[in-house]
Amino acid sequence: MDSETGGEASKARLRVALLPGDGIGPEVTAQAVKVMKAAASAEGVSVVFNQMPIGGEAIEQTGEPIPERVLAGCQRSDAVFLGAVGGPRWNNLPRAKRPETGLLALRQELGLWANLRPVKMYDPLANASPLRPESLGHGVDMMVVRELSGGLYYGRPSECREEGNGRVAVDTMWYTSRQIERVVRLAFTLAQERRGHLLSVDKANVLSCSRLWREIVDGVVSDYPGVRAEHMYVDAAAAELVLRPHRFDVVVTENMFGDILSDLGGALVGSLGLLPSASLGDDGRGLFEPVHGSAPSLAGQDKANPLGAILSAALLFRYSLPDGRGAGAADRIDCAVLQVLRDGYRTLDLEVSGGRIVGTRAMGDLVVEAIDGGMRNEK
Ligand SMILES: NC(=O)c1ccc[n+]([C@@H]2O[C@H](COP(=O)([O-])OP(=O)(O)OC[C@H]3O[C@@H](n4cnc5c(N)ncnc54)[C@H](O)[C@@H]3O)[C@@H](O)[C@H]2O)c1
Structure with a gap:
């Protein structure tokens, strides 16, 4: 399935292979896509999405956790966006046929060797941390670089x-x-x-x-x-x-x-659902995915936190479009997420920090609104 946002010839064009995967993967990916479209349109960037199966979804369709045509589709793209793979339904398959094997094969096929995982404490979420304020000190802002x-x-x-x-x-x-x-x-x-x-x-x-x-x-x-x-x-x-x-x-x-x-x-920093990641290799084509897994117990209930996926979309722009527009789209997403958290909106995993509880879709809509609101203010 191909879908495109933007479209004028003068626009920068980004081809994104979209692999929603299993469990909460499709729900959080859908929010990241909405947000990517809004940020891309604000920067005059055209994004073409090519959606394909991976993990359990691919096993159900083809018997393989990552079919050859999906690997080839990812190779033809400028960037790959992934939701999550795995779930109890496929746990007893032999190792070569398990969903996680599809993801390992994809990382290998794309020659990815560095996984950047920024871990950042958002000020409005300081009380969502299980740590005492004195342990948090001046906040948390680190970059985990995983081989x-x-x-x-x-x-x-x-x-x-x-x-x-x-x-x-x-x-x-x-x-x-x-x-x-x-x-x-x-x-x-x-x-x-x-x-x-x-x-x-x-x-x-x-x-x-x-x-x-x-x-x-x-x-x-x-x-x-x-x-x-x-x-x-x-x-x-x-x-x-x-x-x-x-x-x-x-x-x-x-x-x-x-x-x-x-x-x-x-x-x-309050929830695994907040963390994004970028996996990079030598040829500039990265894989962007939230750090969390498929969280099967939350799947299909509009309860998952989509911010890790949405912040991964920001990383996608930052690393896949190395001109001002990529950085611009990434900054728009980062600012919109902060705005929504400052306005007090939280998904269930962050309930402990108070605020207004919203579902996965509503959280995605709020980030889109914040991006659109930012654009209106520029005019
Ligand atoms: N990159 C990947 O696709 C990836 C990574 C890790 C685990 N997995 C797979 O995911 C499945 C479940 O694994 P797990 O339970 O160990 O890890 P998980 O990350 O799915 O869940 C761990 C805990 O965090 C919660 N959680 C995770 N993401 C959340 C979100 N966005 N919003 C709110 N809460 C969230 C879950 O409810 C659970 O309590 C397994 O099949 C595992 O192999 C996949």
């Missing part, structure tokens, strides 16, 4: 098998120095653009991969004057995140540690 191409999620062997004494399971953590160096250098560059602090998280007291990781960080640090680099074991980093989250600026870490620590970050 995306290696580690336990891709290393082989990875299997359960029978051995003499019964069943055994093995997973393999595997990293090349090239995989580590490229993501570490990206994190250093981001730290230079931000507050100048880089925390590299590993488990170098136990893991060989972590010792190589540490060596590489130490080997490149002198190329980034002005950045203060620090190492921390992952267990200590988890504790420090809860005790002093305001200390964190850029955090760089391997695949699984990044997956876990960023969910912890989501909890700190």
Whole structure:
């Protein structure tokens, strides 16, 4: 299904592969699409969406978690937007046929190796954090840079098998120095653009991969004057995140540690449903998706928080349209989200912070209204 917004020849044109996926994926994706259309139209950008199945939806249609034609469609696009994949219905399928395998295959096919997960405390949501105000200090604003191409999620062997004494399971953590160096250098560059602090998280007291990781960080640090680099074991980093989250600026870490620590970050700022992400590789075509999963217990009830997906749409513009219009559309979305939160609107996951509770669709509409309102004020 192709649909287009805008359309004049002079407009910048962005082809977006749209993969809503499973559970709450389609609901939050629908809100992100509305918001992308509004922000694109405000900036004179034309967006063409090509919607395709992934995960459980694709398994139901084709038997495969990501059909070849979907991979090819993503390759032809300028950016890929994904909702979420997975659910109990597909949990007992063999690994190669599971929804999550489709997402891992997509990341590999697109050559994505850095997953940027900004974790930000919005002032109006300070009371949604489970932390005491004194632990929050001066707020939370960090960028988790998660390595995306290696580690336990891709290393082989990875299997359960029978051995003499019964069943055994093995997973393999595997990293090349090239995989580590490229993501570490990206994190250093981001730290230079931000507050100048880089925390590299590993488990170098136990893991060989972590010792190589540490060596590489130490080997490149002198190329980034002005950045203060620090190492921390992952267990200590988890504790420090809860005790002093305001200390964190850029955090760089391997695949699984990044997956876990960023969910912890989501909890700190009020809800996992708020966190966006951008996965980037060498050729500029990124994958943009909320950090959360398919939240099956919320699916189809208009209860999910769409802001993680909506903020992922902002990242899509920022990274996929590297001219003023991309940054302009992204800024419009970021400002609109802040406006809606300041106006007191909350989805159910943020109920603890008070305010007016609205559903998934209404939250998307409010962000669109705030973008349109911002445009009217400019005229
Ligand atoms: N990138 C992905 O597609 C992705 C990521 C993580 C998990 N998953 C899959 O999602 C399924 C469920 O996994 P899970 O329960 O561990 O993780 P989850 O992120 O779906 O849910 C974790 C918790 O956060 C809540 N939550 C998540 N998103 C929310 C939102 N937008 N608004 C309000 N609340 C929200 C859920 O209700 C649940 O309590 C599994 O099949 C898993 O494999 C997919």
